[in-house]
Amino acid sequence: MANTTSTATTSSYSVPAESERLLLHALLDNPKIKKDIPHEALQFASRVVFTGSDLPSIAVNWRFAESVASLKALEACMIAALVKRKYDVDLSGANINVDHAQLFFMSALVWTIDHADTTIGRGQNMDKLEDVGIPNYDFHRMWSNPYRTCATNIYRTEDDRFFHLHGGMNPKPTFDCLGLPEDRPDLETFEESVQPCIQKVANMSSAELQHLITDVYKQAGVVVETVDSFRETEQGKANADVGLFELYRVNTVPAHRPGHWWQSTTRTSSTRPLAGLKVVDLTRVIAGPAVTRGLAELGASVMRVTSPNVVDFSELHVDLSWGKWSCSLDLETEEGRDKLRTLIRDADVVVQGYRPGVLDKYGFSQDQMIDLVRDRPERGIISVRENCYGWHGPWSQRSGWQQISDACTGMSAGFGRAMGLSNDEPVTPVFPNSDYMTGIVGAIGVLSALIQKADRGGSYKLDLALNYYNQWLTGWVGEYPEPIWNEVWHRNGRQVFRSCHNMNYTIPRYMKMMKENTNLFDKAEFFENRESKALGGVTVRTVRPVIRFVDSEVQLKYNVGTRGNGRDAPRWPDDLMTEVVL
Structure with a gap:
């Protein structure tokens, strides 16, 4: 489970080559995974070609680009195995473009409707979405102001640990746990809004906060761990022998x-x-x-x-x-x-x-x-x-989210350390990567x-489990060698974030940096326009499927247009074979 060696330089490093190595060794030759991989998938691996840029586009120290590319390649291998078994068809091969693959875990951030720009995460899109037929189910106004978003964040505790609170889709129980009001209309900026939580958590021990959040208020929250310290927890040990699933x-x-x-x-x-x-x-x-x-x-x-x-x-x-x-x-x-x-x-x-x-x-x-x-x-x-x-393990029935998994498995601590923060100060690694990879x-x-x-x-x-993926990432995939990380971080402005900067704060800033310093979002071949009649026939520009099969034997697309909750009757259509986009 060794990471890429620290002797790598920007001239010798290759995301496509590393993605291929991960497919062959961290996935197909991984004893925790290969037991559930059919031999047809193993045989197809040699027909997968990785292309794209040698360096990643995103300034995150964990090797997200190689992770998504290798997992998409494994998915292509499994598709080929099913097609061979069920239809007796041998697929010629598949291509994984590693630049395209990086858009997969940020696809919720880059779609547009009728070419209008979007910014996810602050409720700015809901008026537009309600206009086209997606009802708003944000019953608890989770994104209505900066203060409410601070219920989901990392804070330093009295005993000098860090604790990740997660307000979920209703921040009130978390605020109740801290003894804070549900709303503070007098606080207008994020910098002002985060201070009440910082002050409250600073006067609570990590054990006290874990007990209140987990046992009393039944909310998501976890003490932040490093990769090594998580492996020593009872939960880490209980799941140590699990592969990706x-x-x-x-x-x-x-x-x-x-x-x-x-x-x-x-x-x-x-x-x-x-x-x-x-x-x-x-x-x-x-x-x-x-x-x-x-x-x-x-x-x-x-x-x-x-x-x-x-x-x-x-x-x-x-x-x-x-x-x-x-x-x-x-x-x-x-x-x-x-x-x-x-x-x-x-x-x-x-x-x-x-x-x-x-x-x-x-x-x-x-x-x-x-x-x-x-x-x-x-x-x-x-x-x-x-x-x-x-x-x-003892945490299996707890509520959790992507940020919670990143915090407890060492992802957040590693990201903070890579940016030069001391005392294992953690920072959530920006994108909902573990969600999409799961x-x-x-x-x-x-x-x-x-x-x-x-x-x-x-x-x-x-x-x-989100942790199953993150355990594989921290154990088999790892971080970039220091020269690669420094180059990518420098190219994206070397901006340093802190533990109390939640994803609602970091994502818009990261997206701005990437738009200014990379051409990832300008590559038309990575996007496609889709019409959804369920949304009144609007055109959605979004990330196209990542896997490109060499021949046309397999077509990756959607038979049904995207829609909001409750649009259809609770019954299966009479003819499931009809490919009509609705």
Whole structure:
């Protein structure tokens, strides 16, 4: 698990070459991962070509560019394996442009509607989105002013540790925990707004704050760790042997036979490899929706299920709801639960990403999902769950987010150190990288489950976690050698951020730096225009699919236009094979 050697220079370093090395060694030859990789995928790896710039575009010390490029290459290998098994088609090869790949984890930040510029994260887009038909589910006004955003941030504690609070989509419980008012209209700037939280946390110990946040207020929050100190925690040790995901076959009585979907979708072809596959999406925000969007890109039929009573990050729907129908069900009612059970009983995959245990009380835990199809002998189901910390250890049931995972696994401490901050002062590494990468990992895991299910039958459990990805990143991918980091950081202005600069503060500044110092956003071949009739026929310019297959045997696109919550009826369309963009 060694990082790139520190002797590398800017003239000798190559992001494409390092991405290829990671594919071959950190993924396909990784004993924690390769057990779930079919031999056809291993064989296809030699047909993947990496192209693009030798140096990364983003000024982050962790090797995000190589990470996303190698994971997208593994996804291409898994697609090739499925196409070979299901359709007996040998794909010629695939190209991964590493510059294009870096846009994948910032795709929520760069879309435009009818060519109007956008800035995510401060509620500035919601008037425009409501005009085109995306309802605003920000019931708790999480982005309404700078003060409320400070509920999600890193602060120094009384015992000289750092603690990452996360207000989620309702900052009030976090403010209550700190004994602060929910609103401070007298504070107008971020610099003013952050001071009350700084002062309150400075008078609390890290242990006291962890107890209050976790046990009393049931909110997300964690003591910031380094890579090494996290590995020594009970949680780190409990999940140390996990790869990017965990996949389990479930034997049911009666036994589920080998894949119904695999055998019955006779009208499909390798052009849309997952056509006819039915996926129920019970997720919010980024990681879970990125999993199901990845399956939709391959032709799967995805039904996103939300609640009219549950807060959501509506601005993300433009990016993450491509390829999905969207219905609204109130699980507090028997009618809502019955409609969801009906959808699941006719589904092939279910993905859930709410806080662990939330759906269990309604009868929709991972095991309960499988029980719903126990009397369906023609096929089992793939039940997917995603969380922050991993599914072993004492933190497994805690609420968590991308920033929380970055904080506890050492990502944030490493970023702060790379910028020259002392005493392990952490800084969240700008982009929602672990969210989007978990999306790729989830799609890879589902492809693996489908291939195994077609051979052996049964149902499958697939466990994902933001920490699983971050543990792989810190262990197998690592940071840039110092000369490379210094060059990229210098090129982007060498701006230093501090621990109390949350993503709401850093992202607009980073995007500005990148627009001024790189041409990444000017490369037309990395973008495409998509029309969504569900949004009144508007044109959305957004990042196109990253994988480029050499031939046209596989087409990556979306059959259904993006949309907001509750747009559709909770039923599967009569003809899932019809490729009509709605």
